[in-house]
Amino acid sequence: MLLGLKKTLRHNRIMSEYYNLDPELSDSKRIKKEREKARKLKKTQWWLDKVNKGICHYCGKKYPRTQITMDHIVPLARGGASTKGNIVPACPSCNRDKKLETPAEQILNKHKNTDD
Numbered sequence: 001m002l003l004g005l006k007k008t009l010r011h012n013r014i015m016s017e018y019y020n021l022d023p024e025l026s027d028s029k030r031i032k033k034e035r036e037k038a039r040k041l042k043k044t045q046w047w048l049d050k051v052n053k054g055i056c057h058y059c060g061k062k063y064p065r066t067q068i069t070m071d072h073i074v075p076l077a078r079g080g081a082s083t084k085g086n087i088v089p090a091c092p093s094c095n096r097d098k099k100l101e102t103p104a105e106q107i108l109n110k111h112k113n114t115d116d
Ligand SMILES: [Zn+2]
Pocket: 056, 057, 058, 059, 060, 061, 090, 091, 092, 093, 094, 095
């Protein structure tokens, strides 16, 4: 019985080592899950209301609903999640300009641009 317990502990340690050694794999799994959550959120009334309003979160301009895209404030690739607090409507140009920057980086870059 004691031997069995030891074996389980050893097995758990190997498993945790495996996951620690491969953070990229678990991260892509997480992103896949968050994308799935985002897809479900797109069908909610909460999101439809935002699309119908058509106001871009970044530039504040009004766009036709067909042009509004779902944007993650903190990108999934940077650890962001598909939650209502992290998802905003964005126009095509703002969504494209943003790329993989976090909000803090965007503020920094904005300052850089105005300094030049
Ligand atoms: Zn915009």
